[in-house]
Amino acid sequence: MILPSIRLFTLGDVVLQGSPTESTGYLYSGRVIITVKVPTTIRHLEVVFQTEQQGWWHPLKRASQPRNYPITFRDVLYVGPEEGGDSVWGRGSYEFFFQIVLPGHLCETMYTELRRISYEVRANLQTGALGGTRRTAVQAVAVKRVPYFGAVWESIASDVVNVSAVWRNKIEMCAMGCSRVQRDDQPLRVRGVIRALEKGFKLTKVGVILEERTRSRIGGMGGVKCSSSIAAQRYLKAKEGADSRQNKDWFGSVLIDQMAFEMELQIPKAYGKIQYDVKHGPVTVSHRLAFVVAVVDQLGRGTSLRLFTPLHIMPHDWVDSGDELPSYISSFTDRVLLRSNIRPNAVSACAAVLRNNRNSSDSDMEAEANADTSRRWSSIGGVELGGAASFALQ
Numbered sequence: 001m002i003l004p005s006i007r008l009f010t011l012g013d014v015v016l017q018g019s020p021t022e023s024t025g026y027l028y029s030g031r032v033i034i035t036v037k038v039p040t041t042i043r044h045l046e047v048v049f050q051t052e053q054q055g056w057w058h059p060l061k062r063a064s065q066p067r068n069y070p071i072t073f074r075d076v077l078y079v080g081p082e083e084g085g086d087s088v089w090g091r092g093s094y095e096f097f098f099q100i101v102l103p104g105h106l107c108e109t110m111y112t113e114l115r116r117i118s119y120e121v122r123a124n125l126q127t128g129a130l131g132g133t134r135r136t137a138v139q140a141v142a143v144k145r146v147p148y149f150g151a152v153w154e155s156i157a158s159d160v161v162n163v164s165a166v167w168r169n170k171i172e173m174c175a176m177g178c179s180r181v182q183r184d185d186q187p188l189r190v191r192g193v194i195r196a197l198e199k200g201f202k203l204t205k206v207g208v209i210l211e212e213r214t215r216s217r218i219g220g221m222g223g224v225k226c227s228s229s230i231a232a233q234r235y236l237k238a239k240e241g242a243d244s245r246q247n248k249d250w251f252g253s254v255l256i257d258q259m260a261f262e263m264e265l266q267i268p269k270a271y272g273k274i275q276y277d278v279k280h281g282p283v284t285v286s287h288r289l290a291f292v293v294a295v296v297d298q299l300g301r302g303t304s305l306r307l308f309t310p311l312h313i314m315p316h317d318w319v320d321s322g323d324e325l326p327s328y329i330s331s332f333t334d335r336v337l338l339r340s341n342i343r344p345n346a347v348s349a350c351a352a353v354l355r356n357n358r359n360s361s362d363s364d365m366e367a368e369a370n371a372d373t374s375r376r377w378s379s380i381g382g383v384e385l386g387g388a389a390s391f392a393l394q
Contacts, residue, residue, distance in 0.1 A: 002037050006136070007035075011030060016108075018145075018147065023105070032123045033093055033096075035094075040089055043080045043128045044080065045096065046074055047123050049072070049073045051070040051120075052118040073100050073101070077096040107282075107283075108278050111272075114216040114283055115282070119141050119143055123138075160178065160179055163175055173192070173194055175193075178289075180311055182311055182313055183315070183316050184270040185268065186266075190208055192208070194258060201297055201298075203255055207235035208233070208234055208290065211289075212230075212285065213286050232265055276315055290306045292304070293305045
């Protein structure tokens with residue numbers, strides 16, 4: 001028996017704007033194409049957005065919700081007549097458009113040691129043949145969350161890393177150059193500077209580490225489980241990465257004044273070794289960058305130093321140029337118009353921000369952004385001594 005073929009087309013991943021309490025949801029749309037080669041009796045056609053079927057364990061509900069069960073949203077596209085129970089479709093192709101309204105409190109997609117959350121879209125076609133044959137097309141879809149348009153948080157995107165710390169008045173370390181907001185699957189470039197405040201130290205290791213930290217609420221007594229992993233790391237080899245003005249091998253050399261290093265670290269693709277930042281829900285994910293230096297003193301005693309600073313790993317769906325209203329001179333006009341049609345709240349939010357900007361002075365806006373940044377990043381550096389002790393900048 002020749003059964004119809006079914007194809008599913010969607011408009012990409014689900015991108016929610018704002019926190020779970022702020023987000024107004026998402027309108028997920030697409031189309032289904034049914035190709036019938038011989039006249040076939042059709043009973044039912046529907047599209048379902050649901051959590052990916054991975055067995056009985058589905059930790060998908062937030063801690064504030066009492067039960068833990070899979071979520072399902074559906075759009076019924078066709079139902080056969082009630083009297084006959086089905087209808088016969090002739091040869092040809094049939095196209096159906098669907099729209100599914102998703103709530104704004106969905107948990108983001110993640111694949112961590114503490115929890116795995118994933119989603120999929122299924123198009124189910126049921127024929128009227130014996131046994132009720134079903135044809136299914138499945139497509140994986142990710143749920144991401146980005147700041148809403150016009151949020152003060154966006155001011156962090158223009159902030160660059162520039163932190164320093166001094167270890168026991170002997171060695172000063174500084175990391176600078178890259179933005180605090182990074183995307184996955186792209187290189188991260190940072191400049192590290194080491195300055196000796198005391199003679200006799202030799203440099204033996206220089207590198208950079210991107211660390212991912214996960215916190216999960218467990219049980220009903222407020223317990224928290226934490227884990228950390230290295231998402232990416234890069235250690236320089238001898239004669240690599242040093243300032244062009246320094247034409248010598250830095251490995252084992254004595255630190256006389258200061259040495260600068262240009263380093264590049266490749267950020268992995270999301271949902272593999274690294275996840276996007278997750279700020280809300282039973283599981284949160286954060287990231288930080290570590291500038292790593294190992295030195296040896298005159299007595300041969302080695303010390304490992306690490307200068308930490310937070311980073312934010314965000315989806316590529318959130319881009320600065322996409323926050324502007326459509327214009328005829330913008331090369332992103334078509335993409336922005338499509339986005340505004342799918343998420344109408346985005347354009348209205350942008351318009352509200354523009355009105356607020358006209359009503360407030362530049363000095364007030366700058367003071368607010370600076371105050372917000374200072375509250376978030378009042379302590380952004382730290383040095384770890386061989387993993388045994390640490391201190392943060394005051």
